[in-house]
Amino acid sequence: MSSPRTTHGSPHVADPAPGYGALRPARSWLHSDAPSLSLNGPWRFRLSPTAAVAEDFAADAFDDGGWDTLPVPSHWVLQGDGAYGRPIYTNVQYPFPIDPPHVPDENPTGDHRRHFALPDGWTDAERIVLRFDGVESLYRVWVNGREVGGATGSRLAHEFDVTEAVRPGDNVVAVRVHQWSAASYVEDQDQWWLPGVFRDVTLHARPAGGIEDVWLRTGYQDGHGRIDPEVTAGPAAFPVTLRVPELGIEQVWSSPADVAPLAAGAVLPWTAEEPRLYEATVASATETVTLRIGFRTVEIRGDRFLVNGRRVVFHGMNRHETHPERGRVFDEEHARADLERMKRFNVNAIRTSHYPPHPRLLDLADELGFWVVLECDLETHGFDAVGWTGNPSDDPAWRDAYLDRIRRTVERDKNHPSIVMWSLGNEAGTGTNLAAMSAWVHARDGGRPVHYEGDHTGAYTDVYSRMYSSVPETEQIGTDGSRAPLLNCTPAQGAHQRTKPFVLCEYAHAMGNGPGALDQYEALVHAHPRLHGGFVWEWRDHGIATAASDGTPYFGYGGDFGEVVHDGNFVMDGMLLSDDVPTPSLYEFKAVVQPVRFSFGAGTVEIANLRHSADTSDLRFRWRVEHDGVQVAGGGLEVPAVPAGESVTVPLPAVPVAGDAETWLTVEAVLAAATAWAEAGHEVATAQQDRSVPRPAPTARTRGDWRPAEGTLTLGIAEFAAGSLVRLAGRPVTGPALELFRAPTDNDEGTSGAVEESDASVAGISNAALWRRDGLDRLTTRRISVECADGALRTVDRVSAANSGLWVTVESTWSLEDGELELRVETAPSRGWSTVWPRIGVRFELPDAGAPVDGAEWFGAGPLESYPDSMAAARVGRFAAGVGELSVDYARPQETGHRSQVRELTLTSAGTGVLRVTACPDGRGRRPGFSLGRHTPQQIAGAAHPFELPVSAAGHLIIDAAQHGLGSRACGPDVWPPFALRPEARTIRLRLRAG
Numbered sequence: 001m002s003s004p005r006t007t008h009g010s011p012h013v014a015d016p017a018p019g020y021g022a023l024r025p026a027r028s029w030l031h032s033d034a035p036s037l038s039l040n041g042p043w044r045f046r047l048s049p050t051a052a053v054a055e056d057f058a059a060d061a062f063d064d065g066g067w068d069t070l071p072v073p074s075h076w077v078l079q080g081d082g083a084y085g086r087p088i089y090t091n092v093q094y095p096f097p098i099d100p101p102h103v104p105d106e107n108p109t110g111d112h113r114r115h116f117a118l119p120d121g122w123t124d125a126e127r128i129v130l131r132f133d134g135v136e137s138l139y140r141v142w143v144n145g146r147e148v149g150g151a152t153g154s155r156l157a158h159e160f161d162v163t164e165a166v167r168p169g170d171n172v173v174a175v176r177v178h179q180w181s182a183a184s185y186v187e188d189q190d191q192w193w194l195p196g197v198f199r200d201v202t203l204h205a206r207p208a209g210g211i212e213d214v215w216l217r218t219g220y221q222d223g224h225g226r227i228d229p230e231v232t233a234g235p236a237a238f239p240v241t242l243r244v245p246e247l248g249i250e251q252v253w254s255s256p257a258d259v260a261p262l263a264a265g266a267v268l269p270w271t272a273e274e275p276r277l278y279e280a281t282v283a284s285a286t287e288t289v290t291l292r293i294g295f296r297t298v299e300i301r302g303d304r305f306l307v308n309g310r311r312v313v314f315h316g317m318n319r320h321e322t323h324p325e326r327g328r329v330f331d332e333e334h335a336r337a338d339l340e341r342m343k344r345f346n347v348n349a350i351r352t353s354h355y356p357p358h359p360r361l362l363d364l365a366d367e368l369g370f371w372v373v374l375e376c377d378l379e380t381h382g383f384d385a386v387g388w389t390g391n392p393s394d395d396p397a398w399r400d401a402y403l404d405r406i407r408r409t410v411e412r413d414k415n416h417p418s419i420v421m422w423s424l425g426n427e428a429g430t431g432t433n434l435a436a437m438s439a440w441v442h443a444r445d446g447g448r449p450v451h452y453e454g455d456h457t458g459a460y461t462d463v464y465s466r467m468y469s470s471v472p473e474t475e476q477i478g479t480d481g482s483r484a485p486l487l488n489c490t491p492a493q494g495a496h497q498r499t500k501p502f503v504l505c506e507y508a509h510a511m512g513n514g515p516g517a518l519d520q521y522e523a524l525v526h527a528h529p530r531l532h533g534g535f536v537w538e539w540r541d542h543g544i545a546t547a548a549s550d551g552t553p554y555f556g557y558g559g560d561f562g563e564v565v566h567d568g569n570f571v572m573d574g575m576l577l578s579d580d581v582p583t584p585s586l587y588e589f590k591a592v593v594q595p596v597r598f599s600f601g602a603g604t605v606e607i608a609n610l611r612h613s614a615d616t617s618d619l620r621f622r623w624r625v626e627h628d629g630v631q632v633a634g635g636g637l638e639v640p641a642v643p644a645g646e647s648v649t650v651p652l653p654a655v656p657v658a659g660d661a662e663t664w665l666t667v668e669a670v671l672a673a674a675t676a677w678a679e680a681g682h683e684v685a686t687a688q689q690d691r692s693v694p695r696p697a698p699t700a701r702t703r704g705d706w707r708p709a710e711g712t713l714t715l716g717i718a719e720f721a722a723g724s725l726v727r728l729a730g731r732p733v734t735g736p737a738l739e740l741f742r743a744p745t746d747n748d749e750g751t752s753g754a755v756e757e758s759d760a761s762v763a764g765i766s767n768a769a770l771w772r773r774d775g776l777d778r779l780t781t782r783r784i785s786v787e788c789a790d791g792a793l794r795t796v797d798r799v800s801a802a803n804s805g806l807w808v809t810v811e812s813t814w815s816l817e818d819g820e821l822e823l824r825v826e827t828a829p830s831r832g833w834s835t836v837w838p839r840i841g842v843r844f845e846l847p848d849a850g851a852p853v854d855g856a857e858w859f860g861a862g863p864l865e866s867y868p869d870s871m872a873a874a875r876v877g878r879f880a881a882g883v884g885e886l887s888v889d890y891a892r893p894q895e896t897g898h899r900s901q902v903r904e905l906t907l908t909s910a911g912t913g914v915l916r917v918t919a920c921p922d923g924r925g926r927r928p929g930f931s932l933g934r935h936t937p938q939q940i941a942g943a944a945h946p947f948e949l950p951v952s953a954a955g956h957l958i959i960d961a962a963q964h965g966l967g968s969r970a971c972g973p974d975v976w977p978p979f980a981l982r983p984e985a986r987t988i989r990l991r992l993r994a995g
C-alpha cells in the first residue's frame, strides 16, 4: 500500500495497526478480589461529523459544560432520538467506498469525557489499568490530558497502563471514538453498524505481587480429572496457591518453576448436558482469583469430534449480541433469559457469530451448559464485491492486526470449559493471515480445534465446515467414498476434507416464515457420524425499536433509518422475533432435535437416548390417549434410566380405541425436577401415534337434475343471490373464491439455492416473482354457469389473470346432505402452468358485521402454524386461538398462520361459536388446512412493516387444499421437491353448520 496511512485530521484512522501506546498484553477476563472501579455511567459527550476535530478536548482543563450527557456503555446512534445519527444495516456491503485502508472524511467522531476520583488506598497499587471491554471501531484514550494509547478490535478487550497518568483525587478520562477506521474493513459482519463505547469501562488497581493471568486447563478421562495450570505473575507473587475445596486440592507453588500439572482425582466431567463446575481459587498474598473449572477433554479422532471420548452433535444457534433498544450493549439478565430459553428449546450449542460476546456470556454458558464455538471478531465479506482484491486476509500489512485479534479472543476466554473450538472469524476469504492466526492458536492452545469456514480446502483448520450446503450436498460430505466434488476443492483436497469432522457453521436460514427441511438435515447427522450437526442462522432478529410517523412502534430494519446503502430485512432472520417471541421455527427446531426419540411398535414404544453422555434419569415419561382431541386416558410410563446412545423398549398401556372418533396416543418425556432453565414437568421430547380405526368418508352424491338457475336461493344455513353466497348462519359471508396466492415469505422472495434440486424453481428468479408474473396475486373470475338441482346449487368459474392465457376451472357445488350443508370445490388448472404454486385454496370473506369473528377452535394439527416441510412441531389435537394469535408478527409481513390437516373448525365471536366447518379428507386421504386473519394475502404482500397494514375487523378465512413448503431460499436451498406444490387438480369438501 503506497498511500499514506493518515486520514484527514487523525493519525490513526487509516492505520491497520491494532493499537498503540500503553496497551497491555491480552489476558483472561478474571474474577479477582483486587480493587476495581466501574467507569460506567453518565459521560459528557460531543459528536462531530469528521475525525478532523481539535484534540483540545482531552486537556484536563477543557470545559465540557456545553456538551451533552451520554450513558456508557451505549451506542450513540441509539441515544438521543436521532440527534447523534442513525444505525446503518448492511450485510455484505461496506457502507463506505472500498478504498482500504481509507475511510471517508465523513466519519462520525464521538468525544467522551468523565471525571473519576481515584479511590483512597489505590496509591499502593503497583499498576493502574484502564480496561475497555468493547468500543466500535477505533478509539483513543487520554487521562488527565496525557494520551495513553488507542486501539481497534471493537468486540475485544483492551487494557491500558495508566499508572503514570493518574493522580490522587480527581482525574479526567477522555475517549475519542471514530465510527470508521481501517478496522471497519475487517469488521464487516452482517449486522448493524453501531459505534460507541458499548461495553464496560473499568479501572483496576493491580496489586504488587498480584496474579496477572491464570489458565487452568483441564482434562478428563475415565472418571478422573487433570489440571494443567499456567500462572502469569512476577516472582513476588509466589508462593501461589491453587485451591479446589470440593476436591480437597490445595497446591502451593513456591516459584514460577513449580507450576506443574496435577491430578484432580475422581471428578464429574463437564458437558453441555451436565455442566458440572468446581470452584477454584488461585491466590498470592495480595490477590485471589476465583474461577469455575469444568473437567473435559476435547479431541478430534479421525473424522470424529469428541468431548470426553464421546461424539458431539451440535444442535446449535448462531448468536449475535443484539437488542432492540440497547444494540450490542450487554444486559446480563436478558442474556441469561435468552440462554435459558435456548435450553428449553433443546439448543445445546452456540457459535458466537461473529465476534466474542460480552465475557459474562461465557460464564453463563459454562453454568447452563452449551458447547460453544468462540469466534474472533473478523469479517471482510465486502471484498467479495471486488473479487477479493485487496482482501486484508492475504495482505502482510494486516498480519499484526489479525494476530492481535485472535490473541485477544483466545486469551480473554481461555478458561471456559464451554468453549470447545476457536473460530478465526467469518467470511474473510482466505489468506496467509488466517493461516497465521490458526498457527498461533495451535501453538497456544492444543486443547481446542480451530474452525474457519472459509478454509474450504482445509489448509489450516481442523474441522471441515460449510454454510448452507443443501441436503444432498451435505449427505455427500457425510458419505464415505463419495467422489462428489466439494466446494472449491480438487478431488484430493475433497478426500482430505472427508477425513475430518464436518460441521454446518450456518444452516437453516431462519428469515421470516421458515426454514423448512430441518428434519432432513437432522436425519443426516444420525445416518453419517462424520456430520456433527450445525448452527442455525440465526437465534434472533436484530430489529431496532422505532416508531412510524404516527407514533406506532415497530422494529426497524435496513432502510428504515435513511441509509445510503442497506440490505433491507436480511437482518431479521432469527428464530426469535426482536421482542423475544419464539417463532414457530423454534418449536420446529425443538421437536426435530429432541434428545429423546420414540418409535412405536405393536403395544410397545422404543425410547432412544441420543444425548452426548447424560442418561435419562432426569426425565419422567407419561402417556395420554385422546379421542378426537379429548383426553380419555393417561398416566406415567415406567422407563428405566436409558444410558446415552442406548435405547429401551417398554410396553405401552392398553389404548382405548374409539369407533366413531380418531384415537391418538401421545407420549412425552418431561423434566422430573426443576433445572436452572425450566420447571419440573417441562416437555423435552414428545411423539404421537395414530391408533384410529379407519372410517370411510361419506361418499359424494352425483346428481343428474341440474338446470340453469337465477335469483335468490336458500340452502339450509346458506343464502345465495345470483348463484353467489351472501349469508352463512345468518352472517354476511362471501366465497368461495379461488386463492392461489400467498403473501411471499422471505424464502419465496429468495433467489439463492441449488436450483437443480428443485426443478420447479428458476435460477436467479424468485418464486414470488414468477407468481407475480403469472398474476396469482390478481386473479379475476368469469362465471361460466350457475345451475341448481333439488337441494343443490352449482357454479362453474374460470379464474385467470390479466394478460395471461392460463386459467383454473373452479366448480363449486353446494348441497344439503343428511340435513347438513356441504360445499364441494373442484379446481383444475389449464395446461401450461410452469411454476410451483404457493397454495390451492378457497377464500371466504367475513366482513365486519358488528360482532366480528375473532377466534378459532379446531381439531387438527397445531397449535402453531405448519407447512409441508415444517411439520415436526405440529401434533394432532384440539386447539383454540384468537385471530391475533393465529398469525406471527414477522418483521416484514408475509404468509403466516396456516394450520395443517384440519378436521373440524369453529369460528368464534367473543367466545361463542358462529360457524362450524368439518373438512372431509379427499380421495387420497389428504386433509385441508386453514388460515384465519384480518388481511388478505394481497394486503399482507403490500406491507413492508406490520404497521402498514390497515386496521381491520374483517375476517378472511382460507381453506387450503394444499400449501407449498417453506424451504430456505432466502439463503439456502429451495423447497425440496416432495414438499413443492405443483399446479394440479384438487378437491375441497366441507360440511358447514351454525354455531
Ligand code: IPT
Pocket: 091, 189, 190, 426, 427, 467, 468, 506, 509, 537, 570, 573, 971
Ligand atoms: C452468511 C453470513 O456468514 C452470515 O453472517 C449471514 O450474513 C448469512 O449469510 C445470511 O443471513 S454468508 C452468505 C453468503 C451465505
